[in-house]
Amino acid sequence: MFIPTLERQCTSEQREKFLPLCYDYRIIGTYAQTELGHGTFLRGLETTAHYDPNTQEFILNSPTISSIKWWPGALGKTSTHAVVLAQLYTLGKCHGIHPFVVQLRSLDDHKPLRGITVGDIGPKMGFGPNDNGYLKLHKHRIPRTNMLMKYSQVSPDGTYTKPPRSTLTYGTMTFVRVLIVHGSAIALAKASTIAIRYSAVRRQSELRPGEPEPQILSYPTQQHKLFPLLATAYAFHFVQLAMMKIYTDVNDQINNSNFSRIQELHALSSGLKAFTSWVTNAGLEVCRMSCGGHGYSQASGFPRLYADFTPSCTYEGENTVLMLQSARYLVKCVRDARSGKTLPGTVSYLSEDVSAVHSGGSSGRDLSNLDFLISLYKQRASNQVHFASDKVDRGISAGMDLVGALNSASVHLVSAAKAHSHYFIAKTFVESLKLLKASSELQNVLHQLASVYVFEGIAQSSGDFIEDYILSGSEAKTIRQLAVDLLPLIRVNAVSLVDAFSFRDEVLQSVLGRYDGNVYENLFKWAQNSPLNKTDVHPSYHKYLGPLLKRNQSKL
Numbered sequence: 350m351f352i353p354t355l356e357r358q359c360t361s362e363q364r365e366k367f368l369p370l371c372y373d374y375r376i377i378g379t380y381a382q383t384e385l386g387h388g389t390f391l392r393g394l395e396t397t398a399h400y401d402p403n404t405q406e407f408i409l410n411s412p413t414i415s416s417i418k419w420w421p422g423a424l425g426k427t428s429t430h431a432v433v434l435a436q437l438y439t440l441g442k443c444h445g446i447h448p449f450v451v452q453l454r455s456l457d458d459h460k461p462l463r464g465i466t467v468g469d470i471g472p473k474m475g476f477g478p479n480d481n482g483y484l485k486l487h488k489h490r491i492p493r494t495n496m497l498m499k500y501s502q503v504s505p506d507g508t509y510t511k512p513p514r515s516t517l518t519y520g521t522m523t524f525v526r527v528l529i530v531h532g533s534a535i536a537l538a539k540a541s542t543i544a545i546r547y548s549a550v551r552r553q554s555e556l557r558p559g560e561p562e563p564q565i566l567s568y569p570t571q572q573h574k575l576f577p578l579l580a581t582a583y584a585f586h587f588v589q590l591a592m593m594k595i596y597t598d599v600n601d602q603i604n605n606s607n608f609s610r611i612q613e614l615h616a617l618s619s620g621l622k623a624f625t626s627w628v629t630n631a632g633l634e635v636c637r638m639s640c641g642g643h644g645y646s647q648a649s650g651f652p653r654l655y656a657d658f659t660p661s662c663t664y665e666g667e668n669t670v671l672m673l674q675s676a677r678y679l680v681k682c683v684r685d686a687r688s689g690k691t692l693p694g695t696v697s698y699l700s701e702d703v704s705a706v707h708s709g710g711s712s713g714r715d716l717s718n719l720d721f722l723i724s725l726y727k728q729r730a731s732n733q734v735h736f737a738s739d740k741v742d743r744g745i746s747a748g749m750d751l752v753g754a755l756n757s758a759s760v761h762l763v764s765a766a767k768a769h770s771h772y773f774i775a776k777t778f779v780e781s782l783k784l785l786k787a788s789s790e791l792q793n794v795l796h797q798l799a800s801v802y803v804f805e806g807i808a809q810s811s812g813d814f815i816e817d818y819i820l821s822g823s824e825a826k827t828i829r830q831l832a833v834d835l836l837p838l839i840r841v842n843a844v845s846l847v848d849a850f851s852f853r854d855e856v857l858q859s860v861l862g863r864y865d866g867n868v869y870e871n872l873f874k875w876a877q878n879s880p881l882n883k884t885d886v887h888p889s890y891h892k893y894l895g896p897l898l899k900r901n902q903s904k905l
């Protein structure tokens with residue numbers, strides 16, 4: 350995040366000064382924004398940067414215990430520099446959060462500089478190799494030119510020039526949220542690879558006396574656990590491509606001072622980061638548990654995969670908070686639509702009258718037709734967004750201010766943002782396959798995946814569709830069965846579909862997911878290398894167990 354921030358927030362002179370040092374690894378930096386007391390609420394950050402016009406320097410301070418920077422990756426022992434987000438004060442006025450490049454450690458002996466107290470925050474649930482750290486600043490001075498001034502400036506005499514948009518400071522976070530959508534796709538693809546390969550190797554139980562134990566991948570319940578997640582991994586692959594394309598287009602516009610789509614990008618990236626990381630987080634556990642006891646071994650790769658992925662639901666914007674950000678924008682879009690404004694592409698459906706399109710229960714609808722089902726996802730999203738938006742309006746009519754009305758409706762707002770994100774993902778998956786240049790055989794296999802994703806998405810949220818009369822109960826049951834009917838068809842290509850992710854064994858880091866399927870021999874080999882097995886009799890025997898046993902044996 351250090352380099353992307355410099356690339357997005359530096360003037361051209363600052364780029365020339367800082368970026369070559371980064372690219373040549375002459376300095377290593379971190380993104381120091383979160384503090385002990387604040388991670389979500391950025392306007393509440395307490396680190397200060399006071400401008401001194403006499404020396405043309407900023408004086409940085411951590412005024413309180415809660416203002417100590419806390420969590421930034423590689424801050425503890427590795428980074429020589431940081432982008433520090435601090436409240437800018439100049440000529441006695443506070444101008445809010447701004448980014449500053451701060452050198453933390455000497456480039457000669459790596460010792461912290463004067464006014465810098467820095468260290469590791471201690472062991473975490475995962476991310477073991479990462480020295481997430483703390484930073485306490487005490488009257489630490491940096492040159493005026495170390496404030497990143499592409500969008501806002503402080504002149505030598507302390508005069509402040511504000512940015513065209515205050516939220517341009519938040520740009521790096523949007524970029525990383527887009528990356529996390531990709532990270533979700535990769536993590537779910539890895540977990541699906543491990544679980545499906547292992548399920549093809551593992552044989553268990555005797556269905557009928559005398560018959561060979563079946564591969565657990567042949568059990569419909571195992572297929573029902575794993576194949577919708579496999580399809581989700583493919584769905585997230587295509588949606589991260591679409592998300593990155595939108596990010597790149599909007600970022601190009603921003604670089605040309607066109608800020609018209611910055612809100613739409615923020616809302617979409619927030620919703621997709623939250624939706625994909627939540628779904629992937631839950632999916633990793635389903636994959637682990639589908640591998641029985643060996644799934645719980647470090648040898649499976651699942652413990653580290655989960656422990657390293659799960660903070661994706663928290664960092665770069667806690668998921669609930671981001672869903673509320675997305676919903677806040679959707680509510681504004683409903684208002685804009687009602688006032689006759691044209692809505693941007695990803696939300697234009699909110700100005701359509703989808704309610705007239707479908708009414709649940711009418712017979713003869715083709716419930717296997719993906720285009721038709723995507724229109725039901727659209728209706729579900731539109732209904733939920735309008736329902737939540739009406740809740741906000743009723744709150745305001747009852748005398749609440751906007752903040753109070755949004756907070757009061759927040760549970761429904763999160764549901765609406767989830768439905769919006771789900772619609773975008775399902776639609777993108779189906780549309781991406783139409784554009785794919787592939788053989789008819791491959792198109793058929795991918796269509797099976799898209800179908801099971803769409804069917805199972807409705808089955809798992811059928812209440813949404815039935816409550817709004819989008820589907821009748823019997824139609825929802827039919828769609829649920831359509832998903833189950835697809836499972837044996839997907840079974841035929843399941844291993845090939847995970848092989849297609851092409852994870853090398855060294856990357857997958859899983860004995861269960863080995864490409865050669867040679868699991869048991871390698872599990873035993875892995876166990877032999879366990880530190881506990883360095884000696885047959887563990888040294889602790891002589892200190893504890895031995896004396897205990899001997900003492901008790903003498904009593905026999």
Ligand SMILES: CCCCCCCC/C=C\CCCC(=O)SCCNC(=O)CCNC(=O)[C@H](O)C(C)(C)COP(=O)(O)OP(=O)(O)OC[C@H]1O[C@@H](n2cnc3c(N)ncnc32)[C@H](O)[C@@H]1OP(=O)(O)O
Nearest residue numbers: 388389390391392516519523528529531532615664665666
């Ligand atoms: C294969 C690749 C794998 C990649 C893996 C990546 C690994 C990365 C590993 C670790 C990295 C983790 C790093 C971090 O965690 S860095 C710290 C992250 N912190 C956050 O994300 C903080 C979250 N909080 C916020 O963003 C904000 O506080 C807020 C929640 C959005 C609230 O903002 P604010 O207090 O200003 O209040 P408002 O809600 O009123 O917003 C005001 C208006 O600003 C608009 N807004 C907010 N954010 C943005 C944005 N990013 N872009 C554009 N616009 C934004 C908001 O919509 C409001 O607009 P309005 O018009 O409605 O007034």
Ligand SMILES: Cc1cc2nc3c(=O)[nH]c(=O)nc-3n(C[C@H](O)[C@H](O)[C@H](O)COP(=O)(O)OP(=O)(O)OC[C@H]3O[C@@H](n4cnc5c(N)ncnc54)[C@H](O)[C@@H]3O)c2cc1C
Nearest residue numbers: 380381382383387388389420421422660663664665666669
């Ligand atoms: C592994 C890891 C790496 C990290 N790396 C970095 C880094 O490199 N740089 C950096 O600056 N930070 C980093 N962070 C910090 C991270 O960005 C924050 O932890 C994250 O933004 C969440 O903020 P928080 O901890 O304040 O959570 P909180 O906001 O305190 O969340 C606690 C609960 O409060 C709820 N909540 C908060 N606000 C609202 C609201 N308005 N409405 C409803 N509910 C609300 C949340 O939904 C959540 O359930 C990292 C964190 C982790 C775990």
